[in-house]
Amino acid sequence: MLRKHAVARRRKGHSGGSLLASVFVAAACMIGAAQAAETDYTVNPGDVLQITVWKEDGLDREVLVLPDGKISFPLVGDINARGCTALQIRDEVKARLESMIRDPYVTVSVKAALGNVVNVIGQVAKPGEQIVGRRVTVMQALSQAGGLTPYASESRIIVIRRDGDRQVAIPFPYDDVVRGESLDQDIVLAPGDVVVVPTASLF
Incomplete structure (x- = not known):
């Protein structure tokens, strides 16, 4: 009986140690992520x-x-x-x-990070300007805008980005990204980017 109690105590102690180790690992990961964001983020006017x-x-x-x-x-x-x-x-x-x-x-x-501003317009629940902090992708910006409305054209979403004196339109493959495909196309938005969600055609 004493041996059983001793084994139980050792197992309990091991479980507690494992839990504590997991907490430390999670905390270290969070700190590492924060440091990475701080290292990667580039400063903008207004910050x-x-x-x-x-x-x-x-x-x-x-x-x-x-x-x-x-x-x-x-x-x-x-x-x-x-x-x-x-x-x-x-x-x-x-x-x-x-x-x-x-x-x-x-x-x-x-x-x-008040200078990192993007706009999401068109068929989203909450269109408008977003102060997005350090790094945000197209899907994250759409989520912060409340998601697409039932009238959105998922296949024609674009990101308008200023490149010097001109503007470029970057297609966004929403359906592919939602399915877990073309994840590299879920680009990080740059300050001043505009995500446009057009209205789907009725015919």
């Missing part, structure tokens, strides 16, 4: 950055990315932040401070 220089009074502040894509920070001046990652901006701030501060420890994070 808010948090820039901190450790142990330096007055060098810890929120910075708005201006419409021209620039930010301004004390002792550093103006930096062109548009299209840069937080890590690239950190490196630039650090490089400019090194002549004034010995071994500056700089952190830069995207506090609010």
Whole structure:
């Protein structure tokens, strides 16, 4: 009987340890995903950055990315932040401070990704502008718009994207993606993209 209780306790302890390990693994995955998003995301006008220089009074502040894509920070001046990652901006701030501060420890994070705006128009439940944060695909944007209405033409959905001085229309194979096919066509939307969901033909 004592041996049975001992075995039961060991099994219970092993189960608890496995559960705890699973929790740690899940937490690590979430942290890794957040770090990856922070690494990959490129800054847009309208975003808010948090820039901190450790142990330096007055060098810890929120910075708005201006419409021209620039930010301004004390002792550093103006930096062109548009299209840069937080890590690239950190490196630039650090490089400019090194002549004034010995071994500056700089952190830069995207506090609010307010500049990453797309539009979903046409036959969706909630058409309009979306502030989508860091990365969002066409399917995610359609989901945030409440999904397609019964009148949507699933085969004629397009993404309108500005490419320099011109606009390009990118077809989106909705039916294929829903079936789990052509998943590489579920592209990440760029700031300013417009997802157009036309009305299906009645005939």
